Amino acid sequence: MATLNHLHLSPQGFLFDHHSGLSFSTNSTGAWILDRMIKGAAQQEILNGLVEDFDVSPDQAALDLEEFLTVLRQHRVLPRERKVELS
Amino acid sequence: MTAPIPLGDWRDAGIAVSGLNAADNPAPGVAVARSLREAGHRGRLVGLAYDAMDAGIYNRQLFDEVYLIPFPSRGSDALLHHLRLVRQQGRLDLVIPTLDSELELYLTLQPELEEAGIHSFLPDEGGLAMRAKSRLAEFCHKHDFQVPPTEVVHSLEGLRDVWEDICDPDGREPVYVKGIFYDARKAWTVEQAMNSFVEISARWGLPIILQRGLAGFEYNICCLGDGEGGLVGAVPMRKLGVTEKGKAWSGVTVGDPRLLELAREMIAALKWRGPCELEILCEEETERLHLIEINPRFPAWCYLCAGAGQNLPAALARRALGGAPEVLPPARSGVIYSRAAVDIICDLGVLEDLSVSGRAVHPSSGEAPREC
Numbered sequence: 001m002a003t004l005n006h007l008h009l010s011p012q013g014f015l016f017d018h019h020s021g022l023s024f025s026t027n028s029t030g031a032w033i034l035d036r037m038i039k040g041a042a043q044q045e046i047l048n049g050l051v052e053d054f055d056v057s058p059d060q061a062a063l064d065l066e067e068f069l070t071v072l073r074q075h076r077v078l079p080r081e082r083k084v085e086l087s
Numbered sequence: 088m089t090a091p092i093p094l095g096d097w098r099d100a101g102i103a104v105s106g107l108n109a110a111d112n113p114a115p116g117v118a119v120a121r122s123l124r125e126a127g128h129r130g131r132l133v134g135l136a137y138d139a140m141d142a143g144i145y146n147r148q149l150f151d152e153v154y155l156i157p158f159p160s161r162g163s164d165a166l167l168h169h170l171r172l173v174r175q176q177g178r179l180d181l182v183i184p185t186l187d188s189e190l191e192l193y194l195t196l197q198p199e200l201e202e203a204g205i206h207s208f209l210p211d212e213g214g215l216a217m218r219a220k221s222r223l224a225e226f227c228h229k230h231d232f233q234v235p236p237t238e239v240v241h242s243l244e245g246l247r248d249v250w251e252d253i254c255d256p257d258g259r260e261p262v263y264v265k266g267i268f269y270d271a272r273k274a275w276t277v278e279q280a281m282n283s284f285v286e287i288s289a290r291w292g293l294p295i296i297l298q299r300g301l302a303g304f305e306y307n308i309c310c311l312g313d314g315e316g317g318l319v320g321a322v323p324m325r326k327l328g329v330t331e332k333g334k335a336w337s338g339v340t341v342g343d344p345r346l347l348e349l350a351r352e353m354i355a356a357l358k359w360r361g362p363c364e365l366e367i368l369c370e371e372e373t374e375r376l377h378l379i380e381i382n383p384r385f386p387a388w389c390y391l392c393a394g395a396g397q398n399l400p401a402a403l404a405r406r407a408l409g410g411a412p413e414v415l416p417p418a419r420s421g422v423i424y425s426r427a428a429v430d431i432i433c434d435l436g437v438l439e440d441l442s443v444s445g446r447a448v449h450p451s452s453g454e455a456p457r458e459c
Contacts, residue, residue: 021327021340
């Protein structure tokens with residue numbers, strides 16, 4: 001399981017990568033997902049939470065989560081070569 | 088090399104720092120002096136300047152006295168003469184040169200300076216030569232460090248001969264044409280490279296270094312080596328903002344463990360004694376770390392080290408003056424610095440004294456300032 005403890009996320013959705021020195025801003029949904037990823041939540045757990053808290057279908061939640069992870073990879077917040085296996 | 092002599096509390100020592108230019112491409116002297124003061128240095132702090140208009144001269148919160156010293160091209164005797172004058176006027180235990188072009192002189196003078204009780208904390212000649220821009224690729228290959236394709240050329244013909252090998256075959260990245268001490272310019276064509284060769288060599292001499300640019304981003308690491316292969320401390324930084332010349336104007340400390348490991352390996356390979364700055368490029372595609380340059384002195388941004396909890400100039404002073412080796416705390420990542428231009432107000436007497444006698448005393452030194 002990849003650890004993401006080099007990421008600092010503020011309650012306002014400001015993300016700082018202590019390894020790369022890059023910083024990002026995300027909306028409240030992105031911050032919600034990142035917060036759970038940093039805490040080590042399983043991917044299914046995050047999907048279930050999205051469905052519950054954001055009133056979306058499981059398919060839509062899976063699609064949106066994958067899109068968000070792709071953006072994180074593009075910005076190297078997550079490694080590009082391999083997908084981060086959420087526990 | 089003479090062993091350092093315990094001199095009591097380093098904070099009472101007389102320390103001289105060079106490199107007081109503090110314009111948009113500042114020298115490191117002011118940052119070193121600020122770091123020392125922040126660590127509690129209360130002894131005599133002397134600035135060594137090359138130009139009466141170097142902005143650091145006028146910072147009376149930092150320096151007690153400032154001296155104009157001869158340019159390195161005047162040779163070691165002239166420098167020694169001036170350092171002895173500084174010593175005659177008050178306590179001087181340590182000198183911290185901060186400019187690349189000064190180091191050879193200070194190395195030459197080390198025995199005389201030690202004899203006069205003036206210590207330093209410098210690399211040896213072997214280490215200094217090994218990290219020279221003209222030998223950096225050789226050093227990297229020998230020790231298995233990654234380095235972008237690099238060629239050292241001594242003539243325009245030589246440049247033409249290697250151009251096809253050194254330029255990016257896809258034409259996406261430029262070649263950097265670098266002077267032996269300073270200056271680096273981008274060249275996309277052999278003609279541009281030849282123009283830069285002529286201009287840079289006219290100013291800084293030969294050889295000229297050609298280095299292929301790689302897509303990626305840069306890290307800088309401020310390091311202090313103990314001279315026996317050990318790393319006293321290291322603070323990695325990523326630039327957040329740069330000037331038109333590409334010099335850092337703001338930055339943030341980072342905590343990628345790969346950078347610290349690389350710093351540890353390089354300092355060990357060089358057995359580096361004293362401060363240096365590693366310029367590292369992280370290649371976009373592979374995330375490999377390439378060594379671009381090793382600057383043999385503190386970087387101008389070294390005050391960030393103090394801000395991040397690893398005051399490396401103070402650690403140097405302590406070691407050079409015989410203090411017990413200490414384990415520095417890890418530098419905090421996520422600490423930002425940003426430069427700011429400020430106007431310093433100063434009496435005309437400082438400029439007058441420097442112009443007439445080559446020495447100016449600030450009121451904070453306790454010595455009565457001259458009336459103007």
